[in-house]
Amino acid sequence: MTSTDSAAPAAAGKTHGNEFLYFASRNTKLVIGTVVFVLFLLAAIFGPMLAAYQPMTFDAPPGLPPSAEHWFGTTLFGQDVFSQFVHGLRSSFIVGALGGITAAAIGMFVGFFAGYRGGLVDEVLNMLTNVVLVIPTFAVLLVVAAYLSVRGLGTEALFIGLTSWPWAARAIRAQTFSLTSRDFVDMARLNGEGTFRIIFGQIAPNMSSYLVMTFILLFGGAILTAAMLDFIGLGPTDGISLGLMMNYSVMNAALQLGMWWWFVPPGLAITGIVGSLYVMNVGLDEVFNPKLRAL
Amino acid sequence: MLRYLARKLFIYLLTFIVAVTIDWAIPRFMPGNPVDALVSRIAMMPDANAALTSYFMAAFNLDQPLWQQYFNFWKALFNGDLGRSIMLFPTPVTTLIGRALPYTLGLLLPSILLSWYVGNMVGALAARRKILDNTVLPLGYLLTATPYMWLGILLAWLLGSVLGWFPLAFGYDQALKAEWTWRFFGSLVFHWVLPFASLFLVALGGWAIGMRNMIIYELESDYANYLQALGAPARLVRKYAFRNAMLPQITGLALQLGAVVGGALATEIVFSYPGLGWLVLSGIQNQDYFVIQGVFLFIIVGVLLANLIVDIVYVVVDPRTRVGLQGDAA
Amino acid sequence: MLAVSDLRIHYRTLSGSVKALDGVSFSVADGEIMGLAGESGCGKSTLGKALIRLEERMQYVGGEVSLDGAALPIADDRAMVPHRFRKISIVPQYAMSALNPTRRIGRMIDELLDSRGIRGATLRPELERRLAILGLAPDVLGMYPIELSGGMKQRVVMVLSTLLDPSLLIADEVTSALDVASQKKVAGALVEFRDRGFVKSMIVVTHDLAILAQIADSILIMYAGKLAEKAPTRTIIEAPAHPYTRLLLGSLPEVGIRFEERRLPGIKGRPPSLLAPPQGCRFRDRCPLAFDKCAVEPPFVEIAPGHQVACWKADAHAEG
Numbered sequence: 015m016t017s018t019d020s021a022a023p024a025a026a027g028k029t030h031g032n033e034f035l036y037f038a039s040r041n042t043k044l045v046i047g048t049v050v051f052v053l054f055l056l057a058a059i060f061g062p063m064l065a066a067y068q069p070m071t072f073d074a075p076p077g078l079p080p081s082a083e084h085w086f087g088t089t090l091f092g093q094d095v096f097s098q099f100v101h102g103l104r105s106s107f108i109v110g111a112l113g114g115i116t117a118a119a120i121g122m123f124v125g126f127f128a129g130y131r132g133g134l135v136d137e138v139l140n141m142l143t144n145v146v147l148v149i150p151t152f153a154v155l156l157v158v159a160a161y162l163s164v165r166g167l168g169t170e171a172l173f174i175g176l177t178s179w180p181w182a183a184r185a186i187r188a189q190t191f192s193l194t195s196r197d198f199v200d201m202a203r204l205n206g207e208g209t210f211r212i213i214f215g216q217i218a219p220n221m222s223s224y225l226v227m228t229f230i231l232l233f234g235g236a237i238l239t240a241a242m243l244d245f246i247g248l249g250p251t252d253g254i255s256l257g258l259m260m261n262y263s264v265m266n267a268a269l270q271l272g273m274w275w276w277f278v279p280p281g282l283a284i285t286g287i288v289g290s291l292y293v294m295n296v297g298l299d300e301v302f303n304p305k306l307r308a309l
Numbered sequence: 310m311l312r313y314l315a316r317k318l319f320i321y322l323l324t325f326i327v328a329v330t331i332d333w334a335i336p337r338f339m340p341g342n343p344v345d346a347l348v349s350r351i352a353m354m355p356d357a358n359a360a361l362t363s364y365f366m367a368a369f370n371l372d373q374p375l376w377q378q379y380f381n382f383w384k385a386l387f388n389g390d391l392g393r394s395i396m397l398f399p400t401p402v403t404t405l406i407g408r409a410l411p412y413t414l415g416l417l418l419p420s421i422l423l424s425w426y427v428g429n430m431v432g433a434l435a436a437r438r439k440i441l442d443n444t445v446l447p448l449g450y451l452l453t454a455t456p457y458m459w460l461g462i463l464l465a466w467l468l469g470s471v472l473g474w475f476p477l478a479f480g481y482d483q484a485l486k487a488e489w490t491w492r493f494f495g496s497l498v499f500h501w502v503l504p505f506a507s508l509f510l511v512a513l514g515g516w517a518i519g520m521r522n523m524i525i526y527e528l529e530s531d532y533a534n535y536l537q538a539l540g541a542p543a544r545l546v547r548k549y550a551f552r553n554a555m556l557p558q559i560t561g562l563a564l565q566l567g568a569v570v571g572g573a574l575a576t577e578i579v580f581s582y583p584g585l586g587w588l589v590l591s592g593i594q595n596q597d598y599f600v601i602q603g604v605f606l607f608i609i610v611g612v613l614l615a616n617l618i619v620d621i622v623y624v625v626v627d628p629r630t631r632v633g634l635q636g637d638a639a
Numbered sequence: 640m641l642a643v644s645d646l647r648i649h650y651r652t653l654s655g656s657v658k659a660l661d662g663v664s665f666s667v668a669d670g671e672i673m674g675l676a677g678e679s680g681c682g683k684s685t686l687g688k689a690l691i692r693l694e695e696r697m698q699y700v701g702g703e704v705s706l707d708g709a710a711l712p713i714a715d716d717r718a719m720v721p722h723r724f725r726k727i728s729i730v731p732q733y734a735m736s737a738l739n740p741t742r743r744i745g746r747m748i749d750e751l752l753d754s755r756g757i758r759g760a761t762l763r764p765e766l767e768r769r770l771a772i773l774g775l776a777p778d779v780l781g782m783y784p785i786e787l788s789g790g791m792k793q794r795v796v797m798v799l800s801t802l803l804d805p806s807l808l809i810a811d812e813v814t815s816a817l818d819v820a821s822q823k824k825v826a827g828a829l830v831e832f833r834d835r836g837f838v839k840s841m842i843v844v845t846h847d848l849a850i851l852a853q854i855a856d857s858i859l860i861m862y863a864g865k866l867a868e869k870a871p872t873r874t875i876i877e878a879p880a881h882p883y884t885r886l887l888l889g890s891l892p893e894v895g896i897r898f899e900e901r902r903l904p905g906i907k908g909r910p911p912s913l914l915a916p917p918q919g920c921r922f923r924d925r926c927p928l929a930f931d932k933c934a935v936e937p938p939f940v941e942i943a944p945g946h947q948v949a950c951w952k953a954d955a956h957a958e959g
């Protein structure tokens with residue numbers, strides 16, 4: 015109690031942005047989540063430059079455990095696991111970002127319009143949301159991916175985005191609904207501003223924190239889904255990914271041979287990235303929502 | 310109440326129609342027109358005549374107008390005809406699914422129901438005790454962030470490969486004949502443990518977190534505050550909070566089904582477990598598209614049915630849907 | 640008889656303590672209906688809640704409370720339990736959502752009574768009688784809250800809260816969310832409950848001074864966590880001594896319309912932050928009469944029998 019007491023005057027006078035930083039930097043969950051996430055992100059950006067080997071070439075002795083030469087060992091076929099790992103990390107981030115953006119864009123579009131317009135628009139969009147919500151989207155991705163003979167990261171991300179937006183749309187719709195009845199929206203409407211301007215000028219900024227958190231969850235979800243698709247063998251047909259690494263290791267008896275360095279890093283990275291996103295989200299919630307800023 | 314169910318039923322029906330349409334349209338309109346290749350490939354196989362009389366094959370017959378193909382597709386569906394497998398020609402796809410289904414259901418049902426039940430209990434306990442909360446919460450987030458198959462891989466490696474406690478692969482000991490003996494049954498259970506455990510654990514984390522958050526939300530709600538202001542003991546308040554927190558968890562169960570099914574498919578692949586996931590994988594590897602499509606339809610129907618069951622349960626436990634004024638937001 | 644002296648309650652937040660009640664002293668006599676008014680956020684609900692149950696974030700900092708001559712251990716959650724409901728009770732500001740949405744009302748009441756060691760069945764006739772007084776059929780006990788209108792829920796909560804004939808009832812904004820006709824009914828019901836002896840005395844929290852003018856015996860005006868003025872209703876309405884009270888009255892719109900929703904037209908500015916309230920009189924920034932001495936905090940003193948004010952200029956006004 016004493017520490018927050020003495021900290022209070024410092025916070026009281028600051029502007030809005032600073033206040034956010036102030037509370038953000040004091041939220042352990044947010045700090046830990048961000049640090050872990052950034053570490054993986056850095057590995058994804060700079061790792062491929064550091065890697066001494068190509069991810070898919072067979073130029074090392076097979077089945078080596080980790081060593082100074084091959085940091086994460088080599089695969090049964092003599093590929094460098096570290097190189098595969100950092101390239102796979104990169105794909106994961108790309109899929110997460112693209113898939114997350116696609117889903118967020120659709121979710122926002124549907125949520126904003128359904129919530130703001132109400133009536134028939136709401137009814138139709140709501141129906142659409144519910145249909146996509148109950149469809150086991152993973153199964154849809156399965157057939158779609160199976161029939162695509164050439165698949166890139168972009169297509170994978172696009173399809174993941176196209177199927178993962180419903181819960182976001184629903185949440186945004188509810189938020190929009192409650193904001194629509196506020197004064198400033200009424201004012202804008204009286205001023206004759208168009209739907210788009212009201213939505214993106216008035217409503218969206220007022221729930222920006224909420225949108226950020228929604229995007230974070232979509233990002234994490236896309237990474238998980240992509241890993242699963244890749245593992246089943248429906249990932250990108252060119253290049254490497256974390257899910258594909260797990261697929262190769264399982265299909266090639268890494269379990270039986272005890273080649274843990276082949277399958278532990280990719281799964282650990284996915285768990286780390288997605289976990290850090292979830293924890294970040296909880297932290298952000300506490301920072302944005304003054305009610306949760308307990309004690 | 311009837312309106313609530315009718316509305317849900319309408320959505321499921323619509324979803325079903327959409328799903329079937331997707332299932333029909335995807336191979337039809339994919340670049341490269343894979344159906345052409347498929348139909349001609351089958352036509353060249355032995356016993357092809359029998360196969361080509363199938364409604365399902367007719368549904369992909371390019372000579373006919375599109376609407377006729379679409380109509381045939383539905384007709385085939387209602388006849389329980391999902392075409393024939395290529396890799397095991399001429400076995401009907403339904404037969405393959407029928408063989409795989411018990412394994413998948415045997416994994417899914419116990420893991421979904423148990424993880425839901427145990428997760429709710431753990432979450433409710435965590436909401437009560439700070440110490441427990443501090444361990445359950447991080448662990449829960451870690452588990453939900455874990456890809457299903459990776460946990461499976463880890464369990465298989467540690468408990469199967471390193472310690473040798475459990476078998477690494479298959480649905481039962483391949484040396485045994487599939488017959489109803491105790492030995493066979495024991496082998497089934499033995500092979501079932503690890504895939505079940507990985508599905509169970511990943512799902513458990515999500516339920517525990519959800520329940521914990523819902524209970525805390527309920528404990529801060531107005532009715533809880535009012536009861537406490539009137540001196541109601543924590544026992545009563547917690548009883549109400551728990552009950553009310555269960556309701557969104559029930560809805561969540563329905564929404565989570567699709568994801569868990571996906572997880573089950575991936576887990577089966579890790580353990581070469583002869584369920585639908587394994588079937589899909591062989592389908593993909595052999596470009597046996599009808600198998601993939603059949604499994605897809607099966608999953609859709611299963612998930613929709615499960616959703617309906619959850620809805621009926623929900624109507625029974627949430628009085629608000631019964632008085633008909635307002636139900637769950639869906 | 641309720642006596643509160645120098646009560647201090649803070650909210651613990653990450654940005655520090657919100658001093659929502661900062662040294663509050665007053666008393667409510669048996670049979671008295673005391674109105675409690677002031678702008679939004681001045682600490683009215685905090686006062687009401689502090690007397691019955693401190694919420695998680697509320698921190699008891701100091702002060703004494705006694706009810707009917709016995710000390711109320713408000714800082715001790717356990718020790719307060721026997722007093723709650725039986726001696727002191729509340730109709731919360733959120734009465735519309737105060738009932739468990741998934742229990743039939745009658746069953747919820749029975750379970751609550753049961754948990755307090757009272758057989759619900761023995762009180763059932765009395766419960767139904769009191770519901771009838773407020774125009775509610777006994778059927779409502781078989782319904783879920785969602786089947787009732789807002790006004791009906793409000794009345795159910797009123798009946799439930801007073802079922803054990805408490806000595807003190809805190810009614811927080813019981814009329815706010817209602818239409819004018821229902822407001823009159825509920826206000827009348829409060830008086831009737833007092834007259835019938837269901838409750839001995841009451842604190843009626845509201846934004847609506849017009850309602851208070853009709854039902855309250857005395858009115859207490861709060862400003863920014865402190866008391867501004869307390870006097871018999873007539874005095875407050877006809878000869879208010881505190882500049883804030885006068886502005887509140889002056890800015891009062893037509894009967895039944897709360898001033899919470901519109902900015903007070905007569906009073907410029909906003910109340911100060913309760914995180915770090917200013918020195919001296921808290922109304923100083925907005926007070927048209929402020930002068931040098933107001934940099935020192937004015938004491939809450941009696942300027943006439945039953946009339947207390949915290950303002951350096953109060954004497955002058957009461958006379959003039």
Ligand SMILES: Nc1ncnc2c1ncn2[C@@H]1O[C@H](COP(=O)(O)OP(=O)(O)OP(=O)(O)O)[C@@H](O)[C@H]1O
Nearest residue numbers: 650652657659678679680681682683684685696913
């Ligand atoms: N849970 C809380 N955490 C932190 N501060 C709070 C909390 N509840 C209330 N406060 C602050 O305490 C002060 C008094 O609040 P209180 O609810 O008592 O006001 P009020 O007079 O009842 O207002 P209203 O007329 O809006 O009901 C306000 O400044 C408010 O911001």
Ligand code: SF4
Nearest residue numbers: 920923926933950951
């Ligand atoms: S003490 Fe001074 S500032 Fe405060 S109300 Fe009285 S005159 Fe105004």
Ligand SMILES: [Mg+2]
Nearest residue numbers: 683684685732
């Ligand atoms: Mg209040």
